[in-house]
Amino acid sequence: xxxxxxxxxxxxxxxxxxxxxxxxxxxxxxxxxxxxxxxxxxxxxxxxxxxxxxxxxxxxxxxxxxxxxxxxxxxxxxxxxxxxxxxxxxxxxxxxxxxxxxxxxxxxxxxxxxxxxxxxxxxxxxxxxxxxxxxxxxxxxxxxxxxxxxxxxxxxxxxxxxxxxxxxxxxxxxxxxxxxxxxxxxxxxxxxxxxxxxxxxxxxxxxxxxxxxxxxxxxxxxxxxxxxxxxxxxxxxxxxxxxxxxxx
Amino acid sequence: xxxxxxxxxxxxxxxxxxxxxxxxxxxxxxxxxxxxxxxxxxxxxxxxxxxxxxxxxxxxxxxxxxxxxxxxxxxxxxxxxxxxxxxxxxxxxxxxxxxxxxxxxxxxxxxxxxxxxxxxxxxxxxxxxxxxxxxxxxxxxxxxxxxxxxxxxxxxxxxxxxxxxxxxxxxxxxxxxxxxxxxxxxxxxxxxxxxxxxxxxxxxxxxxxxxxxxxxxxxxxxxxxxxxxxxxxxxxxxxxxxxxxxxxxxxxxxxxxxxxxxxxxxxxxxxxx
Amino acid sequence: xxxxxxxxxxxxxxxxxxxxxxxxxxxxxxxxxxxxxxxxxxxxxxxxxxxxxxxxxxxxxxxxxxxxxxxxxxxxxxxxxxxxxxxxxxxxxxxxxxxxxxxxxxxxxxxxxxxxxxxxxxxxxxxxxxxxxxxxxxxxxxxxxxxxxxxxxxxxxxxxxxxxxxxxxxxxxxxxxxxxxxxxxxxxxxxxxxxxxxxxxxxxxxxxxxxxxxxxxxxxxxxxxxxxxxxxxxxxxxxxxxxxxxxxxxxxxxxxxxxxxxxxxxxxxxxxxxxxxxxxxxxxxxxxxxxxxxxxxxxxxxxxxxxxxxxxxxxxxxxxxxxxxxx
Numbered sequence: 001x002x003x004x005x006x007x008x009x010x011x012x013x014x015x016x017x018x019x020x021x022x023x024x025x026x027x028x029x030x031x032x033x034x035x036x037x038x039x040x041x042x043x044x045x046x047x048x049x050x051x052x053x054x055x056x057x058x059x060x061x062x063x064x065x066x067x068x069x070x071x072x073x074x075x076x077x078x079x080x081x082x083x084x085x086x087x088x089x090x091x092x093x094x095x096x097x098x099x100x101x102x103x104x105x106x107x108x109x110x111x112x113x114x115x116x117x118x119x120x121x122x123x124x125x126x127x128x129x130x131x132x133x134x135x136x137x138x139x140x141x142x143x144x145x146x147x148x149x150x151x152x153x154x155x156x157x158x159x160x161x162x163x164x165x166x167x168x169x170x171x172x173x174x175x176x177x178x179x180x181x182x183x184x185x186x187x188x189x190x191x192x193x194x195x196x197x198x199x200x201x202x203x204x205x206x207x208x209x210x211x212x213x214x215x216x217x218x219x220x221x222x223x224x225x226x227x228x229x230x231x232x233x234x235x236x237x238x239x240x241x242x243x244x245x246x247x248x
Numbered sequence: 249x250x251x252x253x254x255x256x257x258x259x260x261x262x263x264x265x266x267x268x269x270x271x272x273x274x275x276x277x278x279x280x281x282x283x284x285x286x287x288x289x290x291x292x293x294x295x296x297x298x299x300x301x302x303x304x305x306x307x308x309x310x311x312x313x314x315x316x317x318x319x320x321x322x323x324x325x326x327x328x329x330x331x332x333x334x335x336x337x338x339x340x341x342x343x344x345x346x347x348x349x350x351x352x353x354x355x356x357x358x359x360x361x362x363x364x365x366x367x368x369x370x371x372x373x374x375x376x377x378x379x380x381x382x383x384x385x386x387x388x389x390x391x392x393x394x395x396x397x398x399x400x401x402x403x404x405x406x407x408x409x410x411x412x413x414x415x416x417x418x419x420x421x422x423x424x425x426x427x428x429x430x431x432x433x434x435x436x437x438x439x440x441x442x443x444x445x446x447x448x449x450x451x452x453x454x455x456x457x458x459x460x461x462x463x464x465x466x467x468x469x470x471x472x473x474x475x476x477x478x479x480x481x482x483x484x485x486x487x488x489x490x491x492x493x494x495x496x497x498x499x500x501x502x503x504x505x506x507x508x509x510x511x512x513x514x515x516x517x518x519x520x521x
Numbered sequence: 522x523x524x525x526x527x528x529x530x531x532x533x534x535x536x537x538x539x540x541x542x543x544x545x546x547x548x549x550x551x552x553x554x555x556x557x558x559x560x561x562x563x564x565x566x567x568x569x570x571x572x573x574x575x576x577x578x579x580x581x582x583x584x585x586x587x588x589x590x591x592x593x594x595x596x597x598x599x600x601x602x603x604x605x606x607x608x609x610x611x612x613x614x615x616x617x618x619x620x621x622x623x624x625x626x627x628x629x630x631x632x633x634x635x636x637x638x639x640x641x642x643x644x645x646x647x648x649x650x651x652x653x654x655x656x657x658x659x660x661x662x663x664x665x666x667x668x669x670x671x672x673x674x675x676x677x678x679x680x681x682x683x684x685x686x687x688x689x690x691x692x693x694x695x696x697x698x699x700x701x702x703x704x705x706x707x708x709x710x711x712x713x714x715x716x717x718x719x720x721x722x723x724x725x726x727x728x729x730x731x732x733x734x735x736x737x738x739x740x741x742x743x744x745x746x747x748x749x750x751x752x753x754x755x756x757x758x759x760x761x762x763x764x765x766x767x768x769x770x771x772x773x774x775x776x777x778x779x780x781x782x783x784x785x786x787x788x789x790x791x792x793x794x795x796x797x798x799x800x801x802x803x804x805x806x807x808x809x810x811x812x813x814x815x816x817x818x819x820x821x822x823x824x825x826x827x828x829x830x831x832x833x834x835x836x837x838x839x840x841x842x843x844x845x846x847x848x
Contacts, residue, residue, distance in 0.1 A: 049462075085462075095411070311826060333523075399549075412561070413561060420569070442586075446709075447714060506815050
C-alpha cells in the first residue's frame with residue numbers, strides 16, 4: 001500500500017537564513033491519525049505549510065497521494081489536503097459563515113446546488129448548521145474553530161491537516177472538538193501542544209526538535225521515553241503524570 | 249472627525265439590525281440602494297431656502313424604520329453624533345445672510361436662519377436615510393447591490409474585507425493601546441510611541457493579510473473570487489422603487505406643508521391670510 | 522474634511538461622482554496589482570489607526586493619522602485609491618462621516634489628490650534621497666489642495682452662505698498645518714518600517730522637476746489665495762475680467778449678466794443655479810404662519826404614519842412564532 005504522504009529529506013530555510021527544517025523523512029498511510037509535537041520554533045508549522053504546497057522545500061521531495069509537489073499538481077494537491085490554520089480569523093474571511101464554507105467548493109467550479117449541499121454537509125459534521133448566516137466576528141472561539149474545520153471539510157479532502165486545533169478553547173469546546181475529530185475517518189495530521197489530545201486521538205506521533213525528526217512511532221512509547229521528552233523540551237501529558245492531589 | 253474606540257461597537261449594532269427580517273430587509277438591495285440614492289439626490293436638489301417642502305421627505309426613512317424594526321432613537325443618536333461639524337458650517341448662514349425673508353407673526357426671520365434650518369433638515373434626512381439603508385440591507389448587501397449596479401468587483405470585495413477585519417484590527421488596536429496606557433501613567437501618546445504602535449499594528453495587519461491569502465490559496469483561490477449569487481428583481485422590488493421615485497418626484501414638485509397650511513389657514517381665518 | 526450631503530448640490534455631487542467613479546472603475550479594472558486581502562486588511566488598519574490620537578509636541582492638541590499618503594507609499598496609487606474609497610464608503614454608511622452624494626467629492630479630495638497628484642509628483646521623486654521633505658511636502662500639499670477643493674465644492678453647491686474667500690482663508694491654512702502633522706506621522710511610520718521590514722516600501726522614482734513646479738505653483742496659489750481673501754477689494758477680479766473683455770464693447774446682456782454675477786459673488790449671495798430658482802418660493806404669496814402650520818401638520822402626519830406602520834409590523838410579528846428579541 002503506497003503512502004498518502006511521502007517525504008524524503010525535506011529541508012527548508014527562511015529568507016533570513018534560519019534553517020527551519022533540516023532533512024525530514026517520513027511516510028504516512030491513508031487513514032492514519034498522526035500527531036506532530038515539538039517545542040515552539042521546532043518547525044511544526046513550517047512542516048504543515050509544506051503539506052499543501054504553500055511553501056516549497058529547499059531540498060528533498062514530498063509526494064501527496066502519489067502526486068509530487070510541483071506547480072502542475074498544486075491545484076489537485078490542495079483539493080486533497082484540507083488545512084486548518086492556527087488562527088481561525090485568518091481562515092474565515094468572507095462576510096458570512098456559509099459563504100466562507102462555500103468558498104472552497106465554489107473555487108473548485110462546482111455548480112451552486114452542489115456547493116450548497118457541501119456547505120450544509122460540512123456544517124452538519126461540525127455541529128454548526130445554525131451558524132450559517134452569521135458573520136464570523138460574532139462567533140465564539142470554539143464556534144470559529146469548528147467553522148474553520150468545516151471550511152476545509154467542504155472540499156471533501158483525503159487528508160485533514162490541523163495546526164493547534166485546541167489552543168484557546170474552553171474545556172467544553174475542547175471536549176466537543178475531540179469528539180468530532182475522533183469521528184472523522186480520513187487521514188488526520190495534527191500539530192499541537194495539547195499532549196492529552198495526542199494521547200486521546202493519535203496512535204502515532206512524530207517528535208520534531210531543531211528541524212529534525214527525533215522520534216516517529218507509537219504515541220504511548222514516545223510519551224514514556226522521559227529522556228526523549230526532556231531533550232525536546234516536552235513533558236508527559238497531564239493524564240500520564242502523577243495525580244497532584246491523591247499522589248497516585 | 250475620526251470615530252473613537254467605542255465606534256467599533258456601532259459596527260456591531262448596525263450589523264445586528266441588518267440581520268433582522270422584515271419586508272424591508274427582504275427587498276432587493278438594488279432597490280434600496282436606488283431608492284436611497286434618488287432620495288438623497290432629490291433632497292439635495294431643493295433650493296437653499298426650502299424648509300417646509302423638505303419635511304414630508306421624512307416619511308421615507310421613518311416608514312423604512314417602522315417597517316424594518318429599526319429603533320428611531322438609535323438612528324437619531326448616530327445622526328446627531330455626526331452633526332457638530334455641519335452645524336459649525338451651517339452656523340455661518342444666519343451670521344452672513346441677514347436680510348429678512350419671512351415673518352412669523354410679529355417675528356422677522358432672516359434668510360440665514362431659513363437656510364440654516366434647511367441645512368439641518370437636509371443633514372438629518374440624508375444621514376438618516378444612509379443609516380437606515382445599512383441597517384436594513386447590511387454592508388454586504390449594499391456592496392452586492394452596488395456590484396450588480398456596476399461598481400467594480402475588486403472594489404466591493406475590498407469593502408467586504410475591510411468590514412470583516414475592521415473588528416479584528418480594531419480589537420488589536422484597543423489591546424495594544426490599553427497595554428501602553430497601563431504603563432504610561434497619564435502621559436499622552438508621544439509621536440515616537442505612535443510611530444511604534446502604528447508600525448507594529450501595520451506589520452501585524454500585513455502578516456495577517458499574508459496568512460489570509462495563504463488560507464485562500466489553500467482553498468483553491470486562483471486570483472479571481474467566485475461569482476456572487478445572482479439577484480433577481482421581484483415584483484415587489486420594482487413596485488417599491490417605482491413608488492419611491494413617484495413619491496419623491498411628487499413631493500419635489502408639490503409642497504404638502506403649504507397645502508396643509510393653506511387648508512388650516514382657511515379653516516381658522518375664514519379665508520383671510 | 523468630510524463633506525456632508527447637506528451642503529452639496531446634485532450638480533456638484535453628481536459631477537464628482539462621475540470623476541471619482543471613472544477613476545474607481547479604472548483602478549478596479551487594473552486589479553490594482555495588490556491582492557484583495559492586503560488592500561482590505563490595510564483599509565481596516567487605516568480605520569483602526571485613525572482611532573489613536575497622539576500629542577503634537579508644543580501645542581496642547583492631538584493629531585491622528587489619516588493614512589492616505591501611507592497607503593500610497595505601501596500599495597501604489599491605484600490600490601491606495603481603492604482602499605481609501607472603501608474606507609470612505611464605510612465611514613459614510615456606518616458613521617455618517619461624509620455623505621453618500623458627497624462621496625464622489627470626498628473621494629476626490631481625500632483619495633484622488635493624495636494618490637494621483639501629490640504622491641507621484643511630490644513623494645516619488647524625492648523619496649530616494651530627500652524622503653523626509655518628500656513626505657512632508659506630499660502630505661501638506663494633499664491636505665491643502667483637498668481643503669481648497671472642499672471650499673470650491675461647497676461654494677459651487679450654493680447651499681452654504683460662506684463666501685468662497687472666507688471659507689478658503691479659514692480652511693486652507695488650517696489644513697496645511699494638519700498636513701504637516703500627517704506628514705510627520707507618516708514619515709515616522711515609514712522610518713519604523715524601514716528599520717523593521719524595508720522590503721515593504723516601494724522605491725522612489727520619477728523626475729524631480731514636476732515636484733519643483735508643483736511646489737512653486739502651490740506656493741503661488743496659497744499666497745495668492747490668502748492675500749485675495751485678506752484683501753477687502755475684489756476689484757482685482759473685475760479688473761482682470763474687464764481687461765480680458767478688451768476694448769470691444771460686450772453685448773449689454775452679457776455684460777449685465779456678468780456684472781450681476783460679480784455683484785452677487787461680492788455680496789455672498791447664491792450663484793444662479795437650482796438654489797436661485799428655489800429662492801423665490803417661500804416668499805411668494807401667503808404669510809409664513811400658514812407655512813409653519815403646514816410644516817407642523819406634515820410632521821404630525823409623518824410621525825403618525827411611522828407609528829402606524831410600527832404598530833402594523835408589531836401585530837403581524839406577534840402572530841409569527843419564534844420571534845427573536847431585538848438586540
